[in-house]
Amino acid sequence: MMRRATAADLGAIVALLADDVLGAGREKPGDPAYDAAFAAIEADPNQLLAVVEEEGRIVGCLQLSFIPGLSRLGMWRGQIESVRIAASHRGAGLGRRMFEWAIAECRARGCGLVQLTTDKARPDALRFYESLGFKASHEGMKLGF
Template structure:
């Protein structure tokens, strides 16, 4: 059950978009049509150019089983510390329930520590109660109320 982590390549993009859209919420907001929507390509290019972003592909036996995006953010608060934002966490439906999510978060948190981050943060849609329970089990606390403004 050993997982391999690597930064995404352009060749992964179509599979990653399909993975993002492979759940009830993602199905409503993503566009998994091929050829890919140009916006995904532009976002991918921006992510790989930014040294504070890592779009991580998670593989087992050379099969893509999951993904997440790690973003490192400098802040003036907390005495000028860095934070790690984890977003876009997905595990392929065929591989859920095998402990991969916990392993992926262990990897991401180790990356945050290696970059000197003092806080790891994430958001989760309130329509994902299983994910929220998972994050709480990992030790994340819902200490703040989050807000979003769609533009």
């Protein structure tokens, strides 16, 4: 069942974010910075942190950002980030169901497109997103501090 995340889900969400090679190097479960980040997300009506709960356990998460823009006649965009599925649930179609839900949420909010980024070190994720119809139409860049 997909639903809006609550503060009680935060530990499980961070554990999911840390449960892969890339996440293990950048996430710090238990760090109080996550509490402030969750509060900011929860307070922003253009943010939606969602989880998948099965049998009382958080097994998936993603964050949706609804972004207003001037280009394309003022079109809104949906941005999908922080997608994770518990290792025990990978390969069973949960990711596809999560994306179908997220895309429907973007449509319901009036978004004209949905976008995401994926790390180049995740070729399986890239293939998965392409299987959903996403196109690598732009080159993304980041500047970290």
